[in-house]
Amino acid sequence: MHSAERRTVHRWTFIWTGALVALVGFILLGLAISASEAWAEVSAALGLSLVGWGGVLQVFNAAVLVPAQSAMGGAGAQGSTGMLLSGTLAWLAGWGLIAAGIRRATGPGEGASPAAGAPLYPRLARYRDFYWSTLGAYGGGILLAEVALILLQTVLSSGVPSTELGGSAQNVGGGLSLPPTGAFAISLVVACTVAFVSGFIGASRAQRLSLPEATIGVLYLGLPIPIVLTLMERVPSLQLSLGYRLREVTYVAGLLGRPELAYWLVFTALVLALVLGINTGFIAAGSGRVDLKLGFELFVARRHVAVFRPSLLLGTLAVLMFGIIPPLLIYFIIRSAEAAVERTRIRALGLADPLAAALDLNRLKLREQSPTMMMTALSVGGVGVGVMALIIVLSVMSGFEADLQQKILGTNAHAVVSKYAGELPEYPKVMESIGRVPGVVGQTPFIINQVMIASEGNVDGVIIKGIDPQTVGSVTDLPSYLLGGGKLEILYTPEKILNRGLPEEDDAASPEPGAGDDIIRRSGKATKPAVLPGIIVGRELAASLRVVVGDRVNVVSPLGTELGPSGPIPKSRAFRVAGIFYSGMYEYDSKFVYILLKEAQNFFEVQGASGIELKVADIDDARRIAGQVVKVLGGYPYRARDWGEMNKNLFSALRLEKLVMGIILSIIIVVAAGLIVATVIMLVLEKRKEISVLKALGVSDGGIVKIFLAEGLQIGVAGGLLGLFSGLAWCVFIEKVGIKLDPEVYYIPALPVRIEPVQTALAVVIAVLVTYLASIYPALKASSVEPVEGLKAE
Amino acid sequence: MALLSIRNVFKSYFLHGKRIDVLRGVSLDIEKGSLVSLIGASGAGKSTFLHVLGTLDAPAAGEVLFDGRSVFSMNDAEIAEFRNRTIGFVFQSHFLLPEFTALENVAMPALIQRRERTGAYTYARELLERVGLGQRVDHRPGELSGGEAQRVALARALVLKPAVLLADEPTGNLDPATGEGIHQLLREVNRDLGITAVVVTHNETLARSMPRRLRLAGGEVSEA
Known part of the structure; x- marks a missing residue:
């Protein structure tokens, strides 16, 4: 047997015929699919065939989806089923012919070599093509890592009720309810470790890299989960059956905005961990036993590439810090000066002792x-x-x-508690309950609405917020944003607004000291101005409305209507600018105005408040605390949204x-x-x-x-x-x-x-x-x- | 029992698709402590034979037994360790590592074993003194003469007191006087340390001075 020389024989007639038959089958299949208009289903399979899943899925498609469609299509589709069947048969037969055309045959040997009968070289005798255990270690490892990641992520961060589905929020027992990102970090580390260890074990046991096993393992055992997760976005039925279970996973992935990108990044990380494990295992076992010491190898490696030389490190650092040209110029200046000095020295030496000069010249050469x-x-x-x-x-x-x-x-709260519908008349009681939740450090009720604001100079659409000046400071930085040393408490005493406003006019009118202001103020002075409730506006808004502290603005609500002489007219109230704030965000400074909660209740006819704003101790933990708050409040109809969600x-x-x-x-x-x-x-x-x-x-x-x-x-x-x-x-x-x-x-x-x-x-x-x-x-x-x-x- | 047994070893090279059989079923026993010379024409396969003997090259068929154990049935790592502990090589060129000093080169086999560095250096220094190079320990190979480098290479081969020393034309690049010094050293090593030595040589006088002489011709080894 040892002398038998085996080689591959190609029978080209078989191969060409097979290719033609397979092509015919392919065309038939294509026609059948076109006829039953099943391209939508098949294209997914074709796409997947790029990663090696095509065969299985195409058969699945051909066997299940297309006949189902043609059954629905009725008599017209009968023809395509036959075409489909014959196409499939032709396709398979073609490949069969190609396979038959490539054969291992006994070639015309040169006769037995003199070594015939000698014992086969032992390592050749031991040689095996494929290691099933290695495949198990690699493929199982990557699969295990993925499953571990998903399960850990779910277990670690469960207990956070989905705030979107407040009613179905479940009190999962044993859930550790960590913040989702923290849970993800832990799960990722664990999963990477699992992948690394399995790669390490597989490679160190087989004492080889086993690339085919790694490829097959990753393709067939590692890919399904990320593919399913990616498809979940597009396939509603998958989302229905898996979405609830994978809620925590999809939430974390969704933080990136592109969940599929997140899945594939994580998958890549796991594959990298596996590759690192395989390589490390192979190297560690390279000396026969698992051995991670590097002393000798580093000793040799450091002589081969002397990276840690001061000149190299300093030179590179200089290039990184100052760009390429300046250090290079300095280097050349130093080098040429050095070389000049050296040459002079050697020539002097040569005059005295030619041999010593030769030695030095040689040394100079060696330094290159x-x-x-x-x-x-x-x-x-x-x-x-x-x-x-x-x-x-x-x-x-x-x-x-x-x-x-x-x-x-x-400017905004870390989380907002509200009801799914309607107002919060019982807000003092709710606030009392919320106050008992650990992690909540501040809360304030608010009413929010959209209105038009009009001054004598301009009109703008803004968001109006009714606030409680005593507690709003515990949630947002609004009090500190007030310009000119203003205080929110002035809203309680509207009669003081005019007195306060006047001395600060230079300060507040700085953006555009227009002539109109003087006219307004003069007219305001002429007649004794009415006492109006105060309003706080942003700097940009004040500039566009051309108002200063003490000026009068009209707030018009499109929602409520009042009966005027000529029928219903939009509800309108006059306010006096009590302060101007500057947060540094253009969007807020131009779009937000604040009034007293009580004024807002009257104006919008709201009972209590629209919601309660919360401040939490750790902003990264806001999602969990928001969940806790809803739990304390008893779930539906209350809900809480954290800043990240908003x-x-x-x-x-x-x-x-x-x-x-x-x-x-x-x-x-x-x-x-x-x-x-x-x-x-x-x-x-x-x-x-x-x-x-x-x-x-x-x-x-x-x-x-x-x-x-x-x-x-x-x-x-x-x-x-x-x-x-x-x-x-x-x-x-x-x-x-x-x-x-x-x-x-x-x-x-x-x-x-x-x-x-x-x-x-x-x-x-x-x-x-x-x-x-x-x-x-x-x-x-x-x-x-x-x-x-x-x-x-x- | 023989220290080294070669059983029916075949080795072929392929040149332009043609097979050239260099070793055709060589069988041989080498006793412990013997000093063997191997002669043969250029290209007869002396080096190949020595490489197979030293596990540097694998035979196509056949076995090499060391102390009754088949060396090629070991895995790569075990073979590497076997080579490290049991075999010392001296080649025609010195093949010293240019980045390391003479001392480090001599100590290298011990360092590969991860022996403690100072101990390895102490013994390496002793060996270098013994081959007459006590003054050159800190020189790099580039700064040594051919004869000196070859003596360093010999010291390196001996640093782990191997059971077998395989020398492939160790004096081929040296002048006769320097070569004679190396031969003297080889004989001393064999006599004093009891190291089994196989020396491939072109030098008939040297071959004749060895107790056992082998000749490689036509892919077969015979006693000369």
């Missing part, structure tokens, strides 16, 4: 850098630039987000923007990783001989992989750290020195920066991980260098 050194420096710089850009841009975007969040939360679109847009920005900037790191691949491959080529020698001295394949991984990792770590330093330095620079922005456009005087430790650390970790992944391929290449290859005599 190899191309690999240059590549190493470039790779370090590339990773550094990527990390630095990531840190700076993400910090600035975080700064914008934090600024926006602060302004939104300064401003969901804005914040998810911001997050998505940040994420996409992060992904785009990560491309820099990926490019730098390409540089690392090139560098390490060059190193491998340069060190072929050394690799052979090391193997001859007894370094295992795993050890070689470790050495070259360590070389790539050194570059990554050095680049990541340099990027971290320079990125943070730039952030501090932007924060302290500032980059001016046009306040008319951005409403912020300078570029905001907020360094988020987690995000910054993540940028470095991603860079190191990417370089690690990038060095896997060259490191494996290095380990496959045969020992005898480099040991041929020169």
